[in-house]
Amino acid sequence: MDTVKQNSSAWDKKVEEGAKYTQPVSKETIEKSKSGNWEITVTGKPVPRDWFPQSLKGLKILCLASGGGQQGPVLAAAGADVTVTDISKKQLEQDDFVARRDGLKLRTVQGDMSDLSEFPDGEFDMIINPISNLFVEELKPVWQEASRVLKDKGVLIAGFVNPILYIFDDEEDMKGHLVVKNTIPSSSLDGLTEEEINDYIKANKTIEYGHTLEEQIQGQIDAGFVITGMYEDDFGGTRPLDQYIKCFIATKAVKMKID
Template identity: 70%
Template sequence: MDSTQQNSSAWDKKVEEGSRYTKSVSAEVIENAKKGNWGITVTTEKTVPRKWFPESLTGVKILCLASGGGQQAPVLAAAGADVTVTDISKKQLEQDEKVAERDGLSLTVLQGDMVDLSEFQDEYFDIIVNPVSNLFVQDVHKVWKEASRVLKQNGILIAGFTNPLLWIFDDEDERKGKLNVKHSIPSSTLDYLPEEDVEDYINSNQTIEYAHTLEDQMQGQIDAGFAITGFYEDDFGGTRVLDRHIKTFIATRAVKL
């Protein structure tokens, strides 16, 4: 089974279903960004601190990595950056193209896998913005290594990812308000299923997700040549029972040394 192709098709389906993370920003958001009043998210609720970015984005080369959906890339382009957005989902990228056409933005759009950035030369980008997405990749170290390769010296990586504690609970029970510790880390969606249900799950065109250790997320960046210079946590905005107890998303700012 090709999990990349599985997740590509699954995200195309999410676009068709109108999932929250496939809904593009409004024309009003873009107009404000053109005036210098902008912000983006890489987790669920909180806005990335403006101080994590240069004072001006004019001419700054930004890669929005695994970031389709018409959310981060158009805003940064409207703020003056030279933006490339890549994603495994064709339909997610079409969301970016629609916003660019609607609001007169210049965007480079490229379908591809976040673990293989061979389309880009070494040390090309000034900033990489990577919203929560590496849960769809089995080996997160490949993401950090490729990000390091295509970033310039002193380039900035802004990444969002899940706190591994999110994955230890049975998802269906948690959504019903019960915290039932059931899974281990690292693991994948398929590990949680009875063997006889795996084929049906794949055929239902759902995403395959991977629960990474915090060490792989944080030390993985450091091993790839980054120094972590910023950190915050986020949650589901109070819509999940876990929000009462712990933040389940993390964002980091890292600089390539």
């Protein structure tokens, strides 16, 4: 199973269907960002502004697995030197569209978040990684590559899924029923027959992985990061679990060697 190829194709399909996280920001949003009134998200609610330097002018930012014409163009409009990378060609086309429409300078690179060999060591001051690592099977390479391409004292802002979401049957959850079904770590293909897996792939659906909190948080620490901030978020009241727990987490981490 080539997960990267499958998820790349599936996200291209999501763009064609106009899914929420494929819709580029408006011209009005970019104009506000140019005047200093900007915000981005890596979960649902805005990332605190004090997680960023006072000025983004000239700051080299990698928007990691962040296509869709959202975070990258806003940060470019605010003055940053932005590179956006994503596995989906059509997601990156959304960033290119906003850049052309609003006269922004940003670079787009198609690629896997687990392999940033396109970029040299210490290339970036900051990485913005909205919820996306659920689409990779192994997290360790993601955190290691992020650390490698960041400068010393560089900042990683990442959003990810609380694994509690994945213990429940997704179809029942959509009906409003919380039915415990899966163990963590998990995969979208767990428990499916060979025929069901073939049908799943043919339907061009994304393959998702439920990672442990240890993989998410200790994984960053093992890659040389110090966690300096975090917050939780939810679906905005649209899923049953919102009544009980927040299913998204965002962290701010600094690349820093601790003796």
